[in-house]
Amino acid sequence: MGLLSLLRKLRSSSDKELRIVLLGLDNSGKTTILKQLANEETPNITTPTAGFNIKSISSGNAKIRPYWKNYFENTDVLIFVVDSSDRKRMGESTDEFNELLKDEKLRSVPILVLANKQDLTSALKSSEVAELIGLVKMKDRDWQIQACSAIDGAGLQEAMDWICKWVKK
Amino acid sequence: MIFLKNFFNSLYLFFRPLIKWFLHRFTNLCELQRLCYGAHSGYKRCKLVERSLNLSKKSQIKHLVYCLNDLTSHPMSDSQIQSEIVDRAINTVLLVKKINPKYHPGFPPSFGRCVEAIYGYRRLVTIIEDLRLEQYDPNSEVHERKLMALWHNLMPDVKLEGRITKQWQEIGFQGDDPGTDFRGMGMLGLENLLYFSREYPGTARHLLCHSQHPKYGYTFAVVGINITHMAWRLLKEGHAKAHFYNLLRTGTRGYPTLEQFHQFYCYLFYEFDSFWINAKPDNLMQFNNVQDKFERTIRKVSDRENCLFKMNLSVENV
Numbered sequence: 282m283g284l285l286s287l288l289r290k291l292r293s294s295s296d297k298e299l300r301i302v303l304l305g306l307d308n309s310g311k312t313t314i315l316k317q318l319a320n321e322e323t324p325n326i327t328t329p330t331a332g333f334n335i336k337s338i339s340s341g342n343a344k345i346r347p348y349w350k351n352y353f354e355n356t357d358v359l360i361f362v363v364d365s366s367d368r369k370r371m372g373e374s375t376d377e378f379n380e381l382l383k384d385e386k387l388r389s390v391p392i393l394v395l396a397n398k399q400d401l402t403s404a405l406k407s408s409e410v411a412e413l414i415g416l417v418k419m420k421d422r423d424w425q426i427q428a429c430s431a432i433d434g435a436g437l438q439e440a441m442d443w444i445c446k447w448v449k450k
Numbered sequence: 451m452i453f454l455k456n457f458f459n460s461l462y463l464f465f466r467p468l469i470k471w472f473l474h475r476f477t478n479l480c481e482l483q484r485l486c487y488g489a490h491s492g493y494k495r496c497k498l499v500e501r502s503l504n505l506s507k508k509s510q511i512k513h514l515v516y517c518l519n520d521l522t523s524h525p526m527s528d529s530q531i532q533s534e535i536v537d538r539a540i541n542t543v544l545l546v547k548k549i550n551p552k553y554h555p556g557f558p559p560s561f562g563r564c565v566e567a568i569y570g571y572r573r574l575v576t577i578i579e580d581l582r583l584e585q586y587d588p589n590s591e592v593h594e595r596k597l598m599a600l601w602h603n604l605m606p607d608v609k610l611e612g613r614i615t616k617q618w619q620e621i622g623f624q625g626d627d628p629g630t631d632f633r634g635m636g637m638l639g640l641e642n643l644l645y646f647s648r649e650y651p652g653t654a655r656h657l658l659c660h661s662q663h664p665k666y667g668y669t670f671a672v673v674g675i676n677i678t679h680m681a682w683r684l685l686k687e688g689h690a691k692a693h694f695y696n697l698l699r700t701g702t703r704g705y706p707t708l709e710q711f712h713q714f715y716c717y718l719f720y721e722f723d724s725f726w727i728n729a730k731p732d733n734l735m736q737f738n739n740v741q742d743k744f745e746r747t748i749r750k751v752s753d754r755e756n757c758l759f760k761m762n763l764s765v766e767n768v
Contacts, residue, residue, distance in 0.1 A: 306625070307624035307625050307630070308624070308625070308630040308633075327634045328634055328675045328678070329624055329633060329672045329675060348733060348734070348735050351735075370625075
């Protein structure tokens with residue numbers, strides 16, 4: 282069973298829809314994470330997402346980033362994905378991340394940052410990612426950093442555990 | 451409904467040997483001969499011959515099918531098709547079914563054409579899969595040259611300022627390095643786009659122009675890579691068989707080629723563009739929705755026996 286259905290079951294007692302928004306730059310691994318969570322067979326065969334994936338928003342395309350905010354209403358948890366191996370784009374990632382934090386609709390929404398692509402030797406450690414994007418300084422909301430590797434699913438169980446804690450509340 | 455279909459299918463499979471024996475007695479022809487003489491050429495005949503071969507209980511035919519499947523799952527040259535596939539299949543069937551070509555001169559060429567189409571298709575799937583698995587490599591000079599050629603074909607009047615630049619977004623890549631956008635489609639995605647922009651530059655630029663529309667715009671290259679994904683799925687799942695088998699009646703070669711796959715891609719991209727504009731989407735967030743609808747429409751047509759997709763190149767001539 283996919284981790285997503287696990288989450289759905291957990292929530293089945295209440296009628297309220299659960300909204301988890303998954304964001305990040307292009308090529309950070311959002312579609313692969315989503316496929317891995319939904320237990321789809323071929324998480325490694327992806328194409329760049331034009332538009333967004335139905336299970337949540339998931340496309341890092343610069344052209345559609347302005348539309349991200351249309352989906353922020355009633356967000357329960359925000360997941361932000363970072364390609365830990367792409368040092369060159371860490372700045373761009375940080376800029377987008379800070380832009381998100383300013384959004385009124387996302388105020389006090391708990392944030393989970395996934396330091397993805399840990400399977401690559403060039404990947405930064407999750408603590409380094411947290412430092413670089415300014416997570417450590419954040420005091421006004423709950424946050425968590427989780428190292429993961431979407432391609433083999435490592436770290437995603439822990440990520441879902443953290444989300445489940447929030448869903449139960 | 452599905453239950454009923456399965457029921458009749460098992461019933462047919464159960465009585466198949468009896469029916470075959472009966473028909474053989476009265477027509478003096480084996481099933482493959484009856485198909486090659488009776489069924490319409492093109493997709494219908496190929497489909498029935500394929501089924502007949504796969505269902506055969508004769509050990510020599512089973513072995514033949516196993517060998518042909520194995521051969522076509524590895525790379526093989528065009529010239530090998532005749533000797534390794536067609537001649538081999540004809541010889542085995544003539545021998546096993548005790549058919550004398552002197553008395554049945556029409557059978558070997560007709561059966562050969564079916565075999566060439568069926569296993570040529572399987573070979574094409576292998577060729578396409580190999581291209582797809584070849585990852586875009588920025589250190590490869592060949593790959594980089596192809597990427598630059600794509601820019602030049604689409605934007606002949608604009609100079610690219612560097613290899614890593616925001617300019618790539620003008621032709622619909624995501625960031626400043628297109629190398630990361632090919633992903634699961636690998637070099638197949640680039641080869642498809644390159645073929646389209648090289649063989650039909652007018653049409654490709656016309657679509658690029660559509661993609662830059664302020665309201666109905668889309669990301670040209672990224673959507674192109676998603677169309678590659680769709681073409682690849684249709685081919686691999688066998689939904690493109692009717693198109694490719696029927697196409698062989700019009701061409702000079704007896705087996706589907708890589709070029710024909712590229713043309714199939716161009717057709718899909720061109721049709722998707724019209725479909726997208728007709729759907730009047732609010733913005734790019736509608737993409738998956740529109741693409742799903744488009745794919746359903748194509749699948750409905752592609753499973754018809756007489757399906758043959760023809761690209762309407764009105765734009766090219768303007």
